[in-house]
Amino acid sequence: MKRYNFDEDHNMFRDSFRAFLQQEVVPHREEWREAGIVPREVYLKAGEMGFLIPQAPESLGGLAIDDFRFQQIISEEIGLCGETGFMPQLHSTIVAPYIMNNGSDFLKEKYIPKAITGEYILGVAMTEPDAGSDLAGMRATAVDNGDHYVLNGNKTYISNGICGDVFVVAARTDPTVPHAISLFVVEANWEGFKRGAHLKKMGMKSQDTAELFFDNVKVPKENLIGVEGQGFKYLMGGLAEERLICAIWNVGTAEYAFNLTKEFVQDRKVFGKPLSAMQNTQFKMAELRARLDMAIAYTDTLVANTNRGDHDSIGASQAKLLTSELLCDVADEGVQLHGGAGYMEEYPISQVFADARITRIFAGTSEIMKLIIARAIFSE
Ligand SMILES: Cc1cc2nc3c(=O)[nH]c(=O)nc-3n(C[C@H](O)[C@H](O)[C@H](O)COP(=O)(O)OP(=O)(O)OC[C@H]3O[C@@H](n4cnc5c(N)ncnc54)[C@H](O)[C@@H]3O)c2cc1C
Incomplete structure (x- = not known):
């Protein structure tokens, strides 16, 4: 397109x-x-x-x-x-x-x-073992102690968790109010900051994902981001662009997987002719191409709107939802069209397949995207 x-x-x-x-x-x-x-x-x-x-x-x-x-x-x-x-x-x-x-x-x-x-190198630490989709269930606390806060808690699945130097960390500053979360800038070399296991994952093998532990970390008052208790608002504000940038990444990766498959089916011969000559291959590829171009057009529109100051969080959720599903479908059809080769690590489509699966989960699961979209539909 x-x-x-x-x-x-x-x-x-x-x-x-x-x-x-x-x-x-x-x-x-x-x-x-x-x-x-x-x-x-x-x-x-x-x-x-x-x-x-x-x-x-x-x-x-x-x-x-x-x-x-x-x-x-x-x-x-x-x-x-x-x-x-x-x-x-x-x-x-x-x-x-x-x-x-x-x-x-x-x-x-x-x-x-x-x-x-x-x-x-920067990272963001919101998720906890018992609080992913439901961030209001977060348990990490930052207690005011004069000129600093005392930060305690565990975070998990944190990207750049091993190589990161500075993390934006979400913690509860008023344990009695569910949404009274604050954001802090925390340096990895501070006393009490510990990195946990370098987590072994299904895909994204070169991305270091880790647990982080905060054990009485003294966070200077000036490292509070904005206003105490407003962290949830800042997180929600940031999520529109986070989801849009994930959608854009999904679209790029889906195009990569599409190209890998296109090249493969043109080279591979089955029953005396290229796999690309089979109607099943052509129909699958045609459908994916059409969905990809629609996704590109939609994300381009959201980017143009962002440039006009319109940070459309519902649109970003829709884009994140559909491009994650699209990427997983392109990767899955790609593996299928590769046949046994698609299951072999030496063919990059197998890596895309494993890498892609997370996109329906991180930065808000597909179910959470649907909740956000549905809420907007029925609140109108
Ligand atoms: C590789 C990787 C990297 C990550 N990087 C980061 C990072 O850098 N920083 C960070 O803070 N987090 C990060 N995360 C965490 C990620 O954002 C969470 O895993 C995600 O938000 C889901 O939370 P959860 O794992 O606790 O699943 P849960 O919230 O327990 O969800 C389990 C299932 O329940 C469903 N569900 C939950 N609530 C509802 C509901 N209300 N209605 C219907 N279904 C529901 C979910 O959709 C899901 O299918 C990362 C995760 C991974 C795997």
Whole structure:
């Protein structure tokens, strides 16, 4: 599908980010999968090239690119090359905005410049063993103790949990009020901060996912993001862009899986002719192509709306829901059309299949997306 929503600047940025990924990421993928983590150097190199938090103001060392299409390009290109370990979209579009949009000048100046250079790798820690979809059930507490808070609790499934240096952590500041959650910027080298197990996962093997433990961590008062008790509001505010950026990543990855399959079915011969000549193959691919183009058009519209200041959380939930399901379908049909080869690790479609499954769960499950959409339908 032709897309008319990018101009020369976007195309140049896309070309240079794509070249960066081809040079600094794709060749190392197997090594990183084996290690279960990506090296810090890739963040430092990305930082040097201006690919981290490009939206940050120049005063903080950013490029002041106030156009969401650049963040869209980053997430889409990560998907298009099948990358699931190096996550600049998490660092730049999901975590940094909590600090940049709601944090004090002190927090912005202390953390954003080093996050732009890649010296600080960012993560966000909301989920707990007993509180994922139901964040109001969170148990971590941050108790006011004069010039600091005392943070206690456990978080789990935290992306960048091993390589991360700075985490936005959600904790309860008033245990009697369910939604009285506050957000804090917490450094991994503070006393009482412990990383738990490097969790073994079904897919996304080079993305380090871990538990985090906070044992009487002294968090200075100035590391509270915004106003005490308003964390839930900030989290909900951030979720629209988080879900949109996930949807964009899904679309990019689905395109990657589609291309892998297209190439395979053209090469593979069955019953004396290419697999692509079978009507079943053509119909499957036609259906996926149509769904993919619809998804691209929808996410492009949401990006354009975001650029107009319309942060459509329902639209983002719809996009997250349908692109996650689409990605899983493209990966599943892709494996099927590969036959036995699709089950072999040496064929990248098998990795996309395993990697894709999480998209229906993280950043809000598909069921939670449906709840949000349904609420909007019936509250009108
Ligand atoms: C690889 C990975 C990376 C992650 N990265 C991060 C991260 O960086 N930071 C972070 O904070 N979290 C992270 N998460 C956590 C993720 O966001 C949660 O796993 C997710 O929100 C689901 O929560 P849960 O696992 O507790 O499942 P649960 O909430 O227990 O859900 C279990 C099932 O119940 C369903 N369900 C729950 N509530 C309802 C309802 N009201 N109606 C109908 N069905 C419902 C769910 O849809 C799901 O099918 C990550 C998870 C994974 C696996």
